[in-house]
Amino acid sequence: MSPNLLEQRTSDKSHALIPPRCRARAIKGNDDVDCLVERTTHCEYRETFDFSDFCTHPRKQEIAARTEPETRGKSGKKPTL
Numbered sequence: 001m002s003p004n005l006l007e008q009r010t011s012d013k014s015h016a017l018i019p020p021r022c023r024a025r026a027i028k029g030n031d032d033v034d035c036l037v038e039r040t041t042h043c044e045y046r047e048t049f050d051f052s053d054f055c056t057h058p059r060k061q062e063i064a065a066r067t068e069p070e071t072r073g074k075s076g077k078k079p080t081l
Contacts, residue, residue, distance in 0.1 A: 016059055018057070018062065019043075023035075023063070024057075024063040025068075026061065033061065034054065036053075036067065045057040
């Protein structure tokens with residue numbers, strides 16, 4: 001594969017693969033997304049600031065949407081952050 005083609009593929013963020021272990025929660029009011037993957041699991045897209053883990057995956061909003069049913073409380077309401 002030519003370097004230009006490789007660069008093009010890695011810079012096209014809309015096609016980044018989502019690892020099956022990815023879990024995330026959208027933060028109300030901005031574009032940030034909490035990473036919900038256990039800290040014992042390596043994730044190249046996790047950024048830790050103080051006591052918070054943020055998802056930096058290019059498709060983080062899609063991951064959060066996919067994870068949303070798992071993050072809802074028993075009441076069915078979205079958790080507030």
